[in-house]
Amino acid sequence: MDTTHETAAPAEAEVDESRLRWWERRTEWPMVALSVLFLGLYAWMVLDTGLSPRAHARIDGVMWAVWAAFAVDYAVRLALARRRLRFVLRNIFDLLVLVLPLLRQLRVLRLVVVLLTLNRRVQARVRGQVVLYVTGAVVLLGTSAALAVLEVERTAPDAEITTFGDALWWTMTTVTTVGYGDYYPVTGQGKLIAAGLMVAGIALLGVVTGSIASWFVDRFGGLEQSMSASADATRRLDAESDQLRAEIVALREEITALRKEITSR
Template sequence: MGTNQVNAPAGAGDEAEVRLRWWERRTEWPMVGLSVLFLGLYAWMVLDTGLTPVSRQRIDAVMWALWAAFAVDYLVRLGLARRRLRFVVHNAFDLLVLLLPLLRQLRVLRLVVVLLTLNRRVQARVRGQVVLYVSGAVVLLGLSAALAVLEVERTAPDAKITGFGDALWWTMTTVTTVGYGDYYPVTGQGKLIAAGLMIAGIALLGVVTGSIASWFVDRFGGLEQSVSASADATRRLDAESDQLRAEIVVLREEITALRTELSSREGS
């Protein structure tokens, strides 16, 4: 593969990148739609406790089919990438969350696949709109975490989180790093979800803090530049005024000299 890359024409890599971008553009909204459908099915399966085992199996089968579509999308992007090893390294987390749900105990991580897909597809659309992006990310992350922790916690012995309201409250206190401690996970999977939510909460708070700091820097930086420009203009005006005063003094001296000369001529 290394030999082919060395001997490949210079335009081959550009053509591969064009094909990759074309695929990502063509699959952008379909993948977003599949992600939303996956979340809807997952929420239905978690919240509707009256579902029959057969219905649950059917919903789970559809969800696995959707997860397979995410895997196909990853494989196609890998195939279209010019530097596949670099693609795997830069998208190692995508590959990890695609493989881990194969373990029955970690199937809840299928939600991470959905979150990554939505983030990758939507981020470019709202780039620069930090408030919109962060708000959407908080809502999506909170809803997904609440559903995930409720699924793994409510049937556990000594469970503290047994209802969706409890799960939402726990999610809010965790993602904001408040952590009252009135609700907390007791299972291993629940603690894994909690750890991921804590890390995501810190990251989101960092984004918000950085955005606010950047706003203040821009605002006060512009004000400082305005004040500096005003000071420069004032100095230029002062310099011009001093020059005008000096010219007026010279003119007065010349006028006085002319008057003296005229007087002396009239007297003679």
């Protein structure tokens, strides 16, 4: 009876969690579209220095509305999750980047919400396509970081990063952990972005290194299996050859014995 109860409990949990998966499937593409919209508006706001204060405020308002949609999505997923504490612990970073942008100094973290959403929704679609996933992640991360660091740096005193080209170059040298040092952030927010970019760069390099190592293991593993199979086939042929030789020797002995018997007669 206890075994039946233990077996039924996970099944029940699986049925309950299906509501969460249903919601995530239904909101997958709308959330991706909102993420792309947010990135487009953010790039427009940062790169178009001729925006009027009124237009800037309108764009910022739409971006906050998109961020609010992300917050609603998190709240709905939390409500649908059967194990809510487990859900919160597994998505603690999502919660932090939803709450922290309420502080004016950390509003740039709204970009993190977008990046997390895109990663969560798209990762399942390109699972197994490591090259595509890593390439897309590098381009998306690099562009977002360049826009973010340009926004917080270009108006700072003694700023080193004042153009989008400078920001892109700094992003490339940082995410690849090269760090030439010709451009560097001078503000607190810029240094926060740099720290996050460094961590992301190390993680992406780890994915690339692991993929290359896995490729070599597969290639050489297949070669080793092929060589092992060839050695087994050679051993089987040798055994068959030895058996044939033994049979030939036995036949010769029988023929010799028959000849002797016929001669004696």
